[in-house]
Amino acid sequence: MISLGIVGTNWITEQFVKATDETKTFSLTHVYSRTEIKAKSFIEDLNKKNVNVSTDLNSFFKENFNTVYIASPNSLHFSQAKLAIENGKNVIVEKPSTSTIEEFTILDKLAHEKGVYIFEAARHIHEPIFKKIQIVVDKHRDNLSGATLSYMKYSSRYDAYLEGKNPNVFTTKFSGGALYDLGVYTIYDAVVLFGRPGKVSYEAEILDSGIDGSGTLTLKYPKFDVNIIVGKTKNSYMSSEIYFGRDTLLLDNAGDINHLDWADDNKNITDVPTSKSENPMDSEAKEFARIMNENDTVSYDKLLKYARIVNRVLEQARTSAGLVFEADEEN
Missing domain, CATH: 3.30.360.10 (Dihydrodipicolinate Reductase; domain 2)
Structure with missing residues (x-):
């Protein structure tokens, strides 16, 4: 399974982690939260073991995991996704991935340069x-x-x-x-x-x-x-x-x-x-993992095109x- 870090400890991150468990696609290894108490409570509620906790975003993205799922408030998506990409992480970011098309263009270009994936999580x-x-x-x-x-x-x-x-x-x-x-x-x-x-x-x-x-x-x-x-x-x-x-x-x-x-x-x-x-x-977790595991650039480019038009x-x-x-x- 693909090692997963998450940003945020709300209901939607919990639902995504449960989807990855059900589909056996990603394995939660790292959690970022502004407070250690919230992060540990989140991990305990999911009955997870051996999950690392970070309260500093810069150090979090330097940790050893493959992909990050970002579900913070909309305006924070850009800066957090950009930092993740700069540190070589694949990114799954909740919709809308950015506040402006300029931000989206920057992330798109940067992900291409770094050779990582960026997915907009329009699950439906x-x-x-x-x-x-x-x-x-x-x-x-x-x-x-x-x-x-x-x-x-x-x-x-x-x-x-x-x-x-x-x-x-x-x-x-x-x-x-x-x-x-x-x-x-x-x-x-x-x-x-x-x-x-x-x-x-x-x-x-x-x-x-x-x-x-x-x-x-x-x-x-x-x-x-x-x-x-x-x-x-x-x-x-x-x-x-x-x-x-x-x-x-x-x-x-x-x-x-x-x-x-x-x-x-x-x-x-x-x-x-x-x-x-x-x-x-469930379906988006399976599809994102499949694209990464198979390096399916055709499907990835189609999703990226949709995201670009939507934004x-x-x-x-x-x-x-x-x-x-x-x-x-x-x-």
């Missing part, structure tokens, strides 16, 4: 259910006529924001907001299924903190539009849809996809058989809405 595009969507879209591509994708979920941190606190996900300092969280899933859907859009526009509901609580995004393609609805300040239970003229593919959710239906012109709705892993990060679309959308991050001023 690796799941079997998403692969089934790709098959359906490819089969009916001649009739493809657009899509409506929705991912709105009331944030567990929004109440704290309303109480006057300053959660990371609702600040420009940490590159927060609906677009750079839930919106990344929907943009990945569009880019992987339909390619790079020609024009991008985003109408955002901007909170007092300067980030978007929700918004509507339009991606224009030569023959159709993709309309996207994202939000972290309200819940939506609306299905997402991909249109093929008279027929429609229904997704229960554009980000956390669990069920597919096909609706025809006569309003007949039939289930599209597929499968779903209990841990949604550019994110910045174009944010710019069109007048959203400014502190990271913009640093580049």
Whole structure:
């Protein structure tokens, strides 16, 4: 198995480590946290032994492990990934991998120069259910006529924001907001299924903190539009849809996809058989490890291309809405 270090001790790093255990792809050997107590508690909760703990990031990346998984606040991804690459580590970084396309370009170039991998962890595009969507879209591509994708979920941190606190996900300092969280899933859907859009526009509901609580995004393609609805300040239970003229593919959710239906012109709705892993990060763990073990540059280049387009679309959308991050001023 590939030796793994992680940055962060939150629920998503725990889920990723469990996925690597289930798939026998990576072996946790090093943990970085700002406090030793949190790191040790994290390791104990996972029932891990012989795991090294670091509270200094520079010394952490000099340790002897192969790959790092980074799941810190968005604005920290760039500096942490850059330091990891400079120390010869392969990088798996949570989406979005950077706050700006300039940051992404720097990491892309540096990883190539150092001969290491950098993966953006958009886990849902690796799941079997998403692969089934790709098959359906490819089969009916001649009739493809657009899509409506929705991912709105009331944030567990929004109440704290309303109480006057300053959660990371609702600040420009940490590159927060609906677009750079839930919106990344929907943009990945569009880019992987339909390619790079020609024009991008985003109408955002901007909170007092300067980030978007929700918004509507339009991606224009030569023959159709993709309309996207994202939000972290309200819940939506609306299905997402991909249109093929008279027929429609229904997704229960554009980000956390669990069920597919096909609706025809006569309003007949039939289930599209597929499968779903209990841990949604299993598939990406297996794919990242496979690419590294087999040195599959074709698959890697495809994922890198998707990430490059998604990060550019994110910045174009944010710019069109007048959203400014502190990271913009640093580049």
